[in-house]
Amino acid sequence: MPESEPPIALDAMGGDHAPHEIVAGAVQAVREHGLSIVLVGSPRVLYESLADHDATSEIPIVRAEEALAMDEGALSSLRRPRSSIAVACHLLRRGDASAVVSAGSTGGVVATGKLRLKAQQSVLRPALAVALPTRPRPTILLDAGANAEVKPEMLVQFAHLGSAYAETAYAMDAPRVGLLTIGAEPEKGNKLAKRAHELLKATHGITFIGNVEGHDLLSGAADVIVTDGFTGNVALKTMEGAVRYAFTELSESISASPMARMGALMQRGRLRDLSRRLDSEAYGGAALLGLNGTVVIAHGAAKAASISAACQLAATLSRRGIVARIGERLATGHRPHRLW
Amino acid sequence: MPESEPPIALDAMGGDHAPHEIVAGAVQAVREHGLSIVLVGSPRVLYESLADHDATSEIPIVRAEEALAMDEGALSSLRRPRSSIAVACHLLRRGDASAVVSAGSTGGVVATGKLRLKAQQSVLRPALAVALPTRPRPTILLDAGANAEVKPEMLVQFAHLGSAYAETAYAMDAPRVGLLTIGAEPEKGNKLAKRAHELLKATHGITFIGNVEGHDLLSGAADVIVTDGFTGNVALKTMEGAVRYAFTELSESISASPMARMGALMQRGRLRDLSRRLDSEAYGGAALLGLNGTVVIAHGAAKAASISAACQLAATLSRRGIVARIGERLATGHRPHRLW
Structure with missing residues (x-):
């Protein structure tokens, strides 16, 4: 890591398990992955938490005495210019951080990010991108919840944002973009999907x-799947719920007979690995794409390992220049408004 | 079964495995569940298929030489008044059948049902209801795909349709109705969901x-979940895909080590049971609610057991008077247009 690279600003006060699991995640990211981190939050609390890890000299703290509560939504971010997530965005904006990571409420982080960092030039709406644990390589789903109401041309931009993400984070070449709808034929879906299909088909620079x-x-089937933030969020949570359901059913089925239980013991390790990979905990967080800076939102229930994974994702996106790549895509003749 | 009850009209030409699995399902429904069935389709083909089961004297055939192909959509149903599904609807309409069951393309069956049977009085839009394998009792999801674009007042009606379905098919008392959206707070969601929340809160006769x-x-968490047909269809297919994914991952994980494989052998039977219960095959089909008659759409890939289950569901709904119950709900002061 070059000496000049600024640290990742980690919102230490956001998330169900803040600040202790956040701090533990920071320690893990620094010690195990060599990242440079700055914690943003209440110095007194964070110093104590760092002391538990003997890490007070390894990770600096930037003061922010306020925090957005997990149930505070988009509007509260306007009322709290000194919240930990607002301060983290401020560090990024003035070049004292290379990226922002937060496990705070999605609505609050999205609103604060848009307010403090602003959307990149030409970006109609920043979007949340999630990497699903598809094999052999992930599928990027966006928008996963930043925009409940969108227009067809925004879905075209999401295709660019998602393609840039797939290229940057996973080194995919010409990622295949699919439109999420309710049938294979172009005329299947609601008005939004039907119009977006036409636009996507006519857009250069993406592999639709x-x-x-x-x-x-x-x-x-696709490397990038675009949809509005309402459908994307419902689909993502449905998926998480269904996987959780399947494993619960399976565990009950396993513990229902002594013979099966014996078999289960033998498999426990593998099951645990699998379950961990599938669990939303391990996704590494959602990337908020289209802002002037890299922002990664970890799951609200994130513990240390997820926080560390989110920091790694943020570092990768920042180092490989996701913001510049999105800028290039939207500037070099790939703009959807060329189409009409 | 009273002598006077007309048989279920089973579209023998619709579905990926028509007509043989459909006929096998009919035989199963008649012999194992005592249902009365009439097969609708090509007499020559169906007679031969029935002969394979020695069932030519048990199940009558009604001629329909045309059929909707699985890739034919809504419009084709208008052009084919003599298709097997159209003839089945005709039998129901004139009282010669108590219900219709088809594994044909959802779009084609929905369009034909609406055209031939018409919507019940006061019903704005018929909707597809699916019983999800939630425990201890199913959760009814609607609309699962009949209406890609809906208005808020239609979601209120879906709440009535789904409640009537839960009461009729599963004897649930005061079924709890939830609105599918992207956050617990009333203001979370797109415009449709926000307005529907207000209307549902003000509607009598449902437990919102x-x-x-x-x-x-x-x-x-809920007995009935209402949403538009676009979101509902995406969610349903996401759920099916995620459950399938979890089991595939699990099978691979199981076969990856000899010790685990040994355990797996012991569990195979239980796993198979579970997988079958979760599989879309076993849902028994989606009920198309709000028409002047009971229509059940089996999965396109349905085999004999699913066809038999769909016939049982159709018989239950018809005997317990789902159409009348929906009529009562929409007639007795529960109409959403009372609200504005």
């Missing part, structure tokens, strides 16, 4: 493979 | 418990 359906989120 | 999210589809 057509419509995909709900079961394709984990089938590997 | 507020917003639910994607992970609640299988959590048992």
